[in-house]
Amino acid sequence: MSAKVAGREWAEDVSDNEANDPTAIPAPVTTVNKDGTKTTVSYKIDDSGRRVKVTRKTRTTVHREKVNPEVAERRTWAKFGLEKGKSKGPQTDTTSVGENIVFRPSRDWKSVQAAEAKEGGGKAEEKSLKEQLRDKKVKCRICSGEHFTARCPYKDTMAPIGGDNEPAADPMAEDGEQAPKQGGLGTGQGGYVPPHMRKGAAANAGERMGGKFERDDLATLRVTNVSEMAEEQELRDMFERFGRVTRVFLAKDRETGRAKGFAFISFVDRAEAARACEKMDGQGYRHLILRVEFAKRTT
Amino acid sequence: MRPILLQGHERSLNQIKYNRDGDLLFSVAKDKVVCAWYTSNGERLGTYSGHQGAVWTCDPSPNGILLATGAADNTIKLWNIQSGECVKTWENPTAIKRVQFSEDGSRLLAVTEKRMGYLGTIVVYNIQYGEDLTQQSDEQDLKITCEESKATVAGWSYLDKYIIACHEDGSVSQYDSKTGDLDSNIEIHEYDTSINDIQFSTDKTYFITAGKDKTAKIVSARNLEVLKSYSADTPLNTAAITPRKDFVILGGGQAAMDVTTTSARQGKFEARFYHKIFEDEIGRVRGHFGPLNTIAVHPQGTAYSSGGEDGYVRMHNFDKSYFDFMYEVEREASRK
Numbered sequence: 001m002s003a004k005v006a007g008r009e010w011a012e013d014v015s016d017n018e019a020n021d022p023t024a025i026p027a028p029v030t031t032v033n034k035d036g037t038k039t040t041v042s043y044k045i046d047d048s049g050r051r052v053k054v055t056r057k058t059r060t061t062v063h064r065e066k067v068n069p070e071v072a073e074r075r076t077w078a079k080f081g082l083e084k085g086k087s088k089g090p091q092t093d094t095t096s097v098g099e100n101i102v103f104r105p106s107r108d109w110k111s112v113q114a115a116e117a118k119e120g121g122g123k124a125e126e127k128s129l130k131e132q133l134r135d136k137k138v139k140c141r142i143c144s145g146e147h148f149t150a151r152c153p154y155k156d157t158m159a160p161i162g163g164d165n166e167p168a169a170d171p172m173a174e175d176g177e178q179a180p181k182q183g184g185l186g187t188g189q190g191g192y193v194p195p196h197m198r199k200g201a202a203a204n205a206g207e208r209m210g211g212k213f214e215r216d217d218l219a220t221l222r223v224t225n226v227s228e229m230a231e232e233q234e235l236r237d238m239f240e241r242f243g244r245v246t247r248v249f250l251a252k253d254r255e256t257g258r259a260k261g262f263a264f265i266s267f268v269d270r271a272e273a274a275r276a277c278e279k280m281d282g283q284g285y286r287h288l289i290l291r292v293e294f295a296k297r298t299t
Numbered sequence: 300m301r302p303i304l305l306q307g308h309e310r311s312l313n314q315i316k317y318n319r320d321g322d323l324l325f326s327v328a329k330d331k332v333v334c335a336w337y338t339s340n341g342e343r344l345g346t347y348s349g350h351q352g353a354v355w356t357c358d359p360s361p362n363g364i365l366l367a368t369g370a371a372d373n374t375i376k377l378w379n380i381q382s383g384e385c386v387k388t389w390e391n392p393t394a395i396k397r398v399q400f401s402e403d404g405s406r407l408l409a410v411t412e413k414r415m416g417y418l419g420t421i422v423v424y425n426i427q428y429g430e431d432l433t434q435q436s437d438e439q440d441l442k443i444t445c446e447e448s449k450a451t452v453a454g455w456s457y458l459d460k461y462i463i464a465c466h467e468d469g470s471v472s473q474y475d476s477k478t479g480d481l482d483s484n485i486e487i488h489e490y491d492t493s494i495n496d497i498q499f500s501t502d503k504t505y506f507i508t509a510g511k512d513k514t515a516k517i518v519s520a521r522n523l524e525v526l527k528s529y530s531a532d533t534p535l536n537t538a539a540i541t542p543r544k545d546f547v548i549l550g551g552g553q554a555a556m557d558v559t560t561t562s563a564r565q566g567k568f569e570a571r572f573y574h575k576i577f578e579d580e581i582g583r584v585r586g587h588f589g590p591l592n593t594i595a596v597h598p599q600g601t602a603y604s605s606g607g608e609d610g611y612v613r614m615h616n617f618d619k620s621y622f623d624f625m626y627e628v629e630r631e632a633s634r635k
Contacts, residue, residue: 070363071322074344075337080383081346082332088342095341098302098586098613105546105572105581105624 025051036060153246219267221277222295226250227286228258239265242279243272264295300621302586303341305612307334310353312606314593318359321597323380324604325366326612327354333368335380338602338614347378349385356397361404364428369395375409375424379432386432389424392417397452401459401476402503404428406440408462410453419449421464421474443479445472451493456520457503463520465494465508471523485523488512496537501598507547509538515549517575529578533567537593543600544622545575545629550605552590570594570605577626586613 028042037059046052079086106112139145142152223235232250239245247266252259267273273294281292308328315326323344324336333347333354352371359366359380366378371394377387389409397410407426413419423441427434448468455476456463462474469488474481488494489512496509505526509515515538517527529538535551549571568590569583589608596603604614625633 067322068320071320074322074363074381077344077381079343079345081348083343083345090340090342094305094307094343096304096306097341098304100301101584101586101615103300103572103582103584103615103618104620107579107581107626109579109581109583 033057153244219270219273220247220295221265221267221273221280221292223263223265223280224261224291224293225288226259226261226263226290227288228261229286230259230263232263235263235265238285239267239276239280242267242276244268300615300618302613302615305334305336305341305343305614306610307336307343307346307612308332308610310610311589311608312592312610312612313354314356315595315604315606315612316357316359317595317597317604318363318380319361319598320363321599321602323359323363324595324612324614325357325359326606327357327368328606328610329353331370333357333366333378335366336612336614338597338604341614345383347376347383347385349376349388350374352394355395358398358400358407360400360426360428361402362428365404365426365432367398367400367407367409369398369409371395375407377426377432377435387435389437391422393419396450399454400426401455402457403459406455406459406476408453408455410450410464413445413449419445421445421450421453421462423462423476441476441479443474443481447484451495452497454497454499454506455503456499456506461520463497463506463523465497467491467493469494469510469512471508471518473520473523483523487516487518487523487525488514495535496593498537498539500540501542507538507540509535509549509551511535513551515547515573517547527575527578529573529580531571531580536591539594539596539603540575541596541600541603542598544624546581547573547575548594548596548603549573550591550594552608568607570603574626581624584615587611 025043025045028040030038030040032038037057040054040056040058042054042056044052044054083091138148140147140152141149143154145152221239226235230250232248235250236245236248239248244267245265246268247264249264249266250259251262265273265276267276277292277294280290283290283292305324305326307326308330310329312326312328315324317324317338322338324338326334326336331348331350331352331354333350335344335347336342337344347366347368350368350370350372352373354368354370356369357366364380365386366380367375368378369375373391373394375389375391375395375398376385378384379386391409391411393414394412395409396412397408399408401407405426407424409422409424411417411420411422421441421443422439425436425438425440427436443462443464445464445466448466448470450464450472451467453462453464455461456473459476461482462476462479464472464474466472466484468486469490469492470484470486471494472481472484487508488510492510492512494508494510497506499506499520503520505517505519507515507517511534513531513534515529515531515535516525517540518525529547529549531549531551533551533553535549537550539548540546541548552568568587569585570591571580572582572584573580584605587605587607587609588611591605591607593606594603595605600617602614602616604612606612
């Protein structure tokens with residue numbers, strides 16, 4: 001041993017000064033700052049053998065409390081057992097301060113907890129159906145616009161995107177929730193069902209052709225004696241005063257692009273159409289007097 | 300609230316106890332060491348060494364002079380709290396699971412384990428507080444033998460009138476503390492589920508039991524009538540009644556052997572707070588890595604500590620939100 005100390009290798013010398021030797025740690029240095037706080041710089045070796053510098057800033061506040069004389073006396077007792085001879089105050093090896101814990105008692109703690117768990121990124125499957133739908137945007141099944149299907153301006157003129165025998169203007173279907181049910185895929189078990197086997201196929205079979213026009217006719221006005229220079233937009237503006245106009249059709253000459261002299265205006269509501277018919281019949285428009293009547297049912 | 304962590308033990312905690320003024324906390328664990336702590340700052344006052352086995356239980360005397368401990372080395376020891384010296388050792392045939400001083404400190408009961416052909420018993424010693432604390436009588440003042448089901452924990456009721464013992468089969472017994480006669484035995488927890496803890500209210504007229512059947516019950520000491528019941532989702536190891544606020548604190552967790560197979564999140568290693576009257580769960584305090592073995596509440600109700608299977612004691616001082624919390628009916632009652 002003594003021989004080794006005498007004849008130290010240069011390599012050992014280096015390693016001794018480094019982290020491997022616990023005695024190489026400098027003693028903690030405590031400095032008192034101007035504002036009364038203390039800064040303690042100490043070094044320790046962590047689990048993986050690296051030397052760590054610990055800078056701890058402490059502020060001492062004196063907190064006075066009146067206690068029972070017995071309690072006060074106990075504070076002056078000498079330490080014993082494993083603590084014998086140790087300095088006053090908590091020892092860092094046995095006492096430490098934990099992280100702050102927020103404890104707020106609440107009456108219905110269980111439900112609050114459940115709600116928090118959901119907010120905290122619970123899996124989508126765990127969320128209720130209602131919550132899933134909360135953020136969902138309304139989407140029209142006819143034109144994919146952001147409105148209910150029943151409010152679609154094209155609902156009388158366009159077939160739904162899905163394109164099957166779904167009743168396009170069914171107001172009950174506006175939520176989108178019921179779409180799969182009404183998609184008519186029979187048992188709802190998934191898998192392909194041929195169109196003629198689908199639910200309601202027999203009932204809808206023959207109606208498809210005329211169906212669209214039939215609905216159209218209920219609230220569609222035929223406007224005649226329209227000026228050649230008429231524009232669709234102008235007609236729409238005129239008739240929109242009476243209600244929601246879903247379609248304006250102005251017949252135009254294919255070659256000249258001029259209006260042929262008649263137009264069809266479709267309303268959402270038949271009552272609105274009736275009022276428009278009453279008011280607009282006999283109105284002047286571009287030096288001509290309009291004639292407005294309900295469109296005849298096409299057969 | 301910021302808990303103070305006490306790391307004086309290397310193994311799981313068995314019991315922690317405040318002294319009557321609440322300025323000292325005693326903790327015992329499976330590692331033979333008994334620790335005393337100042338509750339104000341978490342400083343360790345000292346350790347009491349002498350036990351040769353896991354220390355199951357401890358109790359400071361009401362006058363703050365003696366500390367009784369019971370251990371798996373079949374001994375009950377009395378310690379001078381101030382000096383840390385052992386002043387008396389009583390040998391027993393089996394391990395000691397619970398010790399408790401009577402309300403006036405003149406008697407000490409100890410629950411002994413049923414093992415090696417010995418039946419579980421509750422023994423009572425008289426305690427002297429003279430000039431020489433080592434002058435204690437070797438004689439047992441009373442010995443109650445539990446023939447049917449061994450007692451797991453026991454305590455003194457109001458005015459030291461009864462000894463209340465909880466049994467392994469889920470029943471509670473009331474013994475006359477003078478004669479040792481069995482007054483009544485009532486099954487309050489599910490049959491064949493042991494009762495792991497008993498703690499009394501400040502006036503000792505009622506107590507709370509923590510059962511393995513996942514419930515805790517408040518029972519009247521006079522007639523063993525179940526007054527309140529609190530159900531949890533995990534076996535309970537400990538239960539405490541808080542003075543000042545009408546709460547109870549329950550602690551538990553799954554059995555120690557199952558701990559490593561479950562994560563801390565679902566491990567239920569939290570102290571559960573229930574409203575004492577309404578029996579609702581009102582909150583939890585997390586922090587331990589293992590099941591809670593023992594909970595003690597400061598005698599003034601300003602703090603509580605918990606000891607866990609993880610070897611830590613966590614001392615919590617309640618903050619304002621704890622004291623402010625009231626049910627609507629309580630608030631109305633306090634306004635009147």
